[in-house]
Amino acid sequence: MSTIAGTTTGTREMMMGNEAIARGALEAGVQFVTGYPGTPSSEIVETVARSARETGVYVEWSINEKVAAEVAAAASFAGLRTLTAMKTAGFNVALDFLAHLGYSGLGKHGGSMVVVVCDDPEGHSSGDEADSRWFAQTEGAPLLEPDSPQEAKEMTTWAFELSEQFNCYVMVRSYTRLSLASGPVTLGRIPEIGKKAQFDTSQETISPYMPKPSHVRQHQRLASIRPLFERSRFNWYQGPEKPELLIICSGIGTRYSLEAVGALGLEKSVGILKLGTLWPFPTKLVAEHLARTRRVLMVEEVDPFLESHAKILAFDSPAVSKDLKIYGKDSGHIPAEGELNPSIVMKGLAELFGLDYTIREADYERKISTAVDKLLINRGVAWCPGCPHRASFWAVKQAIRKDGRDGFPTGDIGCYTLDVYPSGSQQIKALHAMGSGVGLASGFGKLAQFGLEQPVVAICGDSTFFHASIPGLINAVRNRANMVLVLLDNSATAMTGFQPHPGTETDILGEAAPVISTEAICRSIGCHVEVSDPFDIKGTTAKLLRLMKEDGTKVMIMRRICELVRMKEERTFPFKVWIDAEKCRGEKCSFCTRFFKCPALPWDRETGKAVIDEATCVGCGVCVEICPPGAIFREVTA
């Protein structure tokens, strides 16, 4: 991993897009950085944190993205250079504040504020593939979209200048194939950072409280930014004077377009207009290029954002040919869903030129499909061996079954989301956003008067609890909803890379920080709280069953550290675990492999018995509890 602050100016390093964004911020003299973890954005804040001791930058993982944006904005109101980073799902959370900040601006002696949003086209690690660029338009924020790590660094640095000059936050849009991709980046100088923060109390309230005049100011601001964008070096054209076809692209679409034009040998007929400054839309520049061609292909990820604006512009521009055709997502030449890749652009382009684009010879293609049909199976994700969630969900399942009223869980976002995959227990019946499990349960918990007799169990993790579950829980208590919140407390934000949160003992820099107790919060709200170790499956099941039968809003904390975090700290296997083949009832039972599904507990087809896979078993010992005939044994390791 590239060290951030220490490296010499002018050297070239391989950097992830996220690291490059962090580096760009440091080269701009950023002083204050916040965020909430989420793939594909987490490394931005983490990279700055690695340099924090050296550079003196303040870094925090905030409780959620809205608070992260507010904390960063405060620092910018006091004149500092600030950045906040989040994934798109979290950007939705932050929007409540950012929508208003887009009107108010950053105050009289405001510093600068850059908001980095990382979209996840294809939803590799997300529940959606939403395109955040539309929001720049609704919030009136200037929007930049880089095409490579090098450009990500340069644009981020520039975003600070823009923000300072125009007194508004600037949005940098990243995406999975930039944030998590790596490429060469030439390093620049990191300036000494200033330390002085001062808030000017003589100014008027920083607020959009007079929305209409604020909106007018916002439009004036964008109008004054536009000329700068028209001639920005982040927009460029490459190709013939009057191209037969013009590609307009942004972000990773640029790299794929360059490759596609080269691969199809269309350099003489196709021009590429690459846009890096997307909002305010550089209308003059685009109109000029539209006037020089009759066919346009739009290449962007995910939505037809530029495509829509190009079409509106074409309608408004007298110089544009009446026969101009704009192809892209609407015409189906580029798919309207999913991420781009070079083949997609090649296909679209070939179709428009009537060229033949076959990926492989038919004979090879046939061989591939035979092999795929016969041999290729899916490789699903699963909880790690020794993961406490497997045991927790097992207890939930037993309790619901014993309760006998057809109860069901609502779910939330974290490692425990894996429950919905075939490797999980597949109990969760509704799964949406951070904190939604509790909100939904609060609703289900009020349906008794309409005849609903089924109990509901909301399941959320510790980081998610702090992030967005507390209001839902208060709502449930206040409105006397009948529900149990199962809080899976594994002392980490495990899914996104084990970041600390308000309930863990150290902060992002590894320094001791005040610990906020989930238990105390729930009790103070007025919930009946029980705590249990999920590895005590029987005890946990019994406690949960009791809570399900009680009226009101109850909380069951299932507490055990994430196995990967434990392993990093302890580097030991607690038990030696083995199966007595004599006692294993084999095919007649196979309970452990079919239902418990620990990846370290496979089925031996030859003997027809379960076995422990020594290479992957971490010796947690919990499977001993679930084997009906008691064929699994454990012994404390020395």
Place this chain on the structure above:
Amino acid sequence: MTRINGEPINLVISGVGGQGNILLSRLIGRSLLKKGYLVSIGETLGVAQRGGAVMSNIRISEKMPFGPLTPEGKAHLIVSLEPLETLRMLSRYGNPEVTTLTNFRPTLTVDVLTRKDKYPDYAALKQAIDTLSGTAFFLDATAMALKLGNPIITNVIMMGALIGLDMIPLTREDIEAEIKASFSADRAELNLTALAHGIDAIAAGT
């Protein structure tokens, strides 16, 4: 190593989340950059790290930084830490000329463990990889790693084998230097041994 039309070399590294293919792509990326190549790496991170299928696309060019994904059917070399994953990559990036290098040590999928799926017959899988590759190399790097005392270095043995194939513009010395720069002295030692074993395996004819 220069290709027709200045086309990049497309290297794909695949495996199962947790096998350490990211270390390989990082070592390769850094060493190539030092030699002046323009490298782009596209990677699977996030949820797939929990035992899913993972891959790194490494695109090596002398001309321009390419995008981080390889076009379908355009891999020159597929290095895989797991055989089912070789096949998965062949289905996406394979072509009659592609060279594959496979650690023939199946990692069962969760659906196989829970008996929803059957892992393909090993001989048939090997046969398919062979048929779909221009040249196919197989070795059991995991067994070699276990012999050296630690399954974790399987990936570096595979790196050695990759260097042994001499298909990317990196020498043994380049990677050795990168390993020395990236690890503490004792861990570097183990990794250098692993590297040597991989190189030797190819030299001995795998």
